[in-house]
Amino acid sequence: MIDTKPRTRETQFVSTREVGLWGRMLQGDRWLIILFLLPTLAFLIFLLWLPFLQGIWMSFHNWPFIGKPKWVGLQNYRDFVTASYFWTTIRATLIYSLSTVFQLGIALIAALALNQKFIPLKGIWWGIMLMPYAMPPVVTGAIWMYLLDPNLGMVTHYLIKLGILSEPIYWASDPTWAKWVITLVVSWTFWPFMFLIILSALQSIPESYYELAEVYGANLWQRFRTVTWPHIRGAVLAAFIIRIVWNLEKIDQPFQLTGGGPGYETSVLSVLTYRFAFLSGDFGMAFTVGIFLIAFMMILMIPFLRRFQILITQAGKRG
Amino acid sequence: MNKELDRTYSRRDFLKITTALAAVGLTTSLTPDLLYGEAGTDLKGVTIDYWNMIGVQNPVVKQLSESIIKAFEQRTGAKVNTTWDTYGSIIGPKYRTNFLAGKIPTVFDAISSWTGQLRSFLRPLNDFVGEWDSETKEPVSWLFPLIKVQNRGFSDADQIYDLPFLVIPQAPVVTRLDHWKKAGLDFEKNWPIKDTDHFLELLKAFKDQKVSEYPYEVYGKIWDAGDTQLNGWVRSLDIEKSDFLNADWTRSNCDSEPWIRGVQFYVDLFRKYHYSSPDSPQSTDEDAVEQLIRGQKSIVHADILNRGTFLKRIPKEVEAGLIQWGPHFPMAGGTTGSVVFQAMASFSITKQTGPDAEIKERAAWEFIKEWFRAENQIALAKSSGLSARRDVWDGLKGAPDHYIEAVTSMLNNPGVWSNHPKSVDIQYNLFAPHIQQAMGGADVATELKAYAEEVNKILKT
């Protein structure tokens, strides 16, 4: 399906030179670039950009689900910033975003441990690691509600039996605990994503690098720092950035576990988006909150993005 | 695709459903002669789409639904495409989005106070109801005024868009007798409970005798705060003001005196008397029922959908009469006559277009009628809510836990929640955070005022 006719040497080597995008279109691999970008761009434009632009447009309206929208300018933004729960929700979202860090921690431990040659039955352990991710989040959420129920659940029962707790923690009604529980449940559910990415990066490190490091007498930590980390940091960063976005967009579990309460204490921005869009049927407000969520994510992501960009640019320049 | 093939069911399918239901003592309109007889032909070739929501209540109701659907198909020769759905779909995005884009079932069941948002897609059922035989119509006619009240903010409130086939009175109380003995209380003398003062005495006895640490529960979680026992208490103080919205849906009732008193009492049960557990701001009646079964609670408010839980978890104890249901009761000083709000599971038919519109609507109506057959109404009442047909109630009485006696005795002058297009927002989404704040120690009157302002703002737009 792709043009494979022979080319002259000159046009083929153009790829090393910087050329403008349109200039490039006139040269040898223009068809390749066009063809390759087409599916990706078509997808991005039709499924993401158009709704995205429409969403921004909607945030300036009073936009009911069924009925005529009304232009309100910045009213929605003003309403949201001045709402009594604005700072509550920002605080909750900040704690909620820590789930990415927890996921990274568990995934690194699991991937590093399972990449060791001496561990037997690796295939089985790898498979098991995927279990939390193989289930709909609403289901794992229900299971955690069952296990963590303060009055009836197994976790409370055994923590009290072991003398770790003296009485049940009513986590869903406690503003602080509620935030940590939703954060931890989301961490537990989605960490296998990072695990798979980190593992595949680890797998691609040639064994000879470690052998060489050992010959030079590198200890465990030094081997990690000089061989392992440089090879996986790109993957770790990419996974970390993606998870920042995805974790902050998760709605099912927090809403199921706490219903956004007590008060608005666990109504993280994504939950609030859902509440506005579907429980209130107010799309103008929902998109407004959505745009705050995007801003929030960008602020968290930018340091990592820059690091990531530097990394791949360097790699591109390395010979 | 060969629709003819789809229409013939294997004997295995039939047996699967009927035996499963027989195992729990239920029979439906799917009788053996229907089962093995020739399929009817008067609606042959008609296909209707049915979105089922009631089946999500429990596996028995789901099987019951299947059985009723098959009985209808067999009786008429019509074909029903069933989609099993959940409450989350009508509360959340699914129904609205699908309806908006034209993906609309011919007939669906839902909670009647949540369909206001879809009203423009629905077809009034008055002409069908008008031609209904009096044998079926008369026993459900007590619901017609309630449907009107539920829709009183709409200009066409006289029209029936949602026909209730099950009602769920909110909320009876349920208790376990062994706790009464332990607390030294005389059940016969103290049941049913007279009013909230009487109730406080009972709870005090349970707590003082250390029968249960938190003998009772008030519910704060988003889906339970605004539709269990609270509204009934407010209603006993003032019928007019007891719904969330005023009569013409122009403002919220919730900043009024009866509401402040009702909510204050609700919160006091938790904060002042400590009869309700520290989890109150996030508790649900389903959870409280589990705790009652485990002996951690002595008495709770719970709708009769929870009866299935008792039957499943402790069937022997229910049979022995350990579990007893009783009616809801007024606030001290309130009227005894009217203490209940009822939720209603209802059927709606959507507006049909095209050449086969009329026959589809007809088929949908015939389908609804199947659900109103006495045997199906009885089976439904045994497995989930209370049947809409009054004439089958007497036959259901005499169960060892007296649930039918309890709920039917509450039903003089029940209230219903407004079917405002934003009812989910008003009754649950906006309400719960304020109740939870009040349970967390905020001033009740202030919270209710803030809530009423939010609602009033919505009503204006």
Place this chain on the structure above:
Amino acid sequence: MAQVTDRSSFVHKTLAYAGLIFVLSLILIPYSYIALTAFKPPGEVFEVEWLPREWSLEAWRYTFKTVEFQKYIFNSFIAGLGAAILSIFIAVPGAYIFGRKQLRGKEIFFYIITVALLFPYVLLIVPITITWIRIGLYDTLPGLWIAYQIFIIPFALWILRGFFAELPPSLEECAMVYGCTQFQAFYRVMLPLARPVIVSLLFMTFLIGWSDFLFSNMLTTGEGPRTASVILYVTAVGGERVEWEVLMVMTLMAGIPPVLLYILAQKQLMKTFAVRRR
């Protein structure tokens, strides 16, 4: 492998095993409890004992015989598989260009188009459902496959772009010196190198389609390709009351096939990884 000191080796092993046991216990403790609850009769689901006093197959019978859950497991499999394959066709070529071709303004361009990826997808379900109904993708498997790409393409693009960018820049040139065309350089040299990453992406993507509830519920009716997640939710969790023992059975049934699949795929995976190692 070179000789290492005993002490270092001991610490190394201890750490690895401790890590493994820690992570496994995070998963296996809840899941073993779930597995055992699946065998409890309804009366015992809130007993906190691990072992059922009376073993019951009631929930299993209900799941297999009455609900016929296995049929929907098959739908989930097809939904996941199709989504996985489609995602590779959409994401790999684009990522390759963004990762390797030197175009002026490419980075800016990349970041601009990917800003939309931050968009909360819960707000996308409305326009997507409406479009799908209008263009006839509603209630079809391709409809689900394409819809799942919303979750998939963002991360697939990111990871693959990073991966391609980090490969030595001279690879294609070398290939072309040996007579490959641009496309052949991509197909014969870059793709095999990317195989481990693509395989793990395929797997993650499969899992997304396998477990999705949001679109599978929004975009299908009872006659269409309903997946196991939807049936699970509708039968066990969607009501006010959760059918715990049924939920547990279905959870196991929905959770174990991907794990088995992964274990079975191990050999193939190891082979692809081995290519890189030498």
